[in-house]
Amino acid sequence: MKILIIEDEKKVARFLKLGLEAEHHQVDNSFDGESGEKLALAREYDVIVLDIMLPGKNGIEVLKSIRKSGRSTPVLILTAKGTLEDKVEGLDEGADDYLVKPFAFAEFIARVRSLGRRSGADKSTVLRVADLELDTMKRKAKRGDREIELTNREYALLEYFVRNANRVLTRTLISEHIWEYNFDTGTNIVEVYVNKLRKKIDSDSTNKLIHTVRGAGYMMKIE
Secondary structure (H helix, E strand, C coil): CEEEEECCCHHHHHHHHHHHHHCCCEEEEECCHHHHHHHHHHCCCCEEEECCCCCCCCHHHHHHHHHHCCCCCCEEEEECCCCHHHHHHHHHCCCCEEEECCCCHHHHHHHHHHHHHHCCCCCCCEEEECCEEEECCCCEEEECCEEECCCHHHHHHHHHHHHCCCCCECHHHHHHHHCCCCCCCCCCHHHHHHHHHHHHHCCCCCCCCEEEECCCEEEECCC
């Protein structure tokens, strides 16, 4: 999953980021309300983790802005404000879950997973395009009867293609989803990974799935 953490306590943010990355998630960090809001509105995330007491703009204001934009991205409020009134306000403004600091990391991970499953009907555990099958629980892929060995980055790229089949994905979209949001899009790393994935997915098949869209990016589709 692609997760945004908006948390001004940098030690907490780093702890959450490292823990989520150990679970093979892609994580962006923001340390104030205004930059967090910009990221939440500009990029696609599966889950947003949001503190309330933030510099610049508080978490409730950020949450209101997200919901006003029409985005339904699941939001987990993670805050030291734990009164009943605080929880009611957060949930009433559109939060999907509320976790009070201090917290057990295992519970945090479980709640993030639950919100990720809730974030859309397309989050089924087995995804298919033609004879390509992706098991998102086991993080395994196969083409027909052939199992495909993938690195973590290759798997993340393949899942992004599969979930967005028949949609043009620009190099910028791919780099923002698979790598950090401050990733240098001037490099050719996107092309390198797409070519590596093509060799594993398409090299032994006459039905190619990953296509270059000239001047735009890439698309997964059935020829």
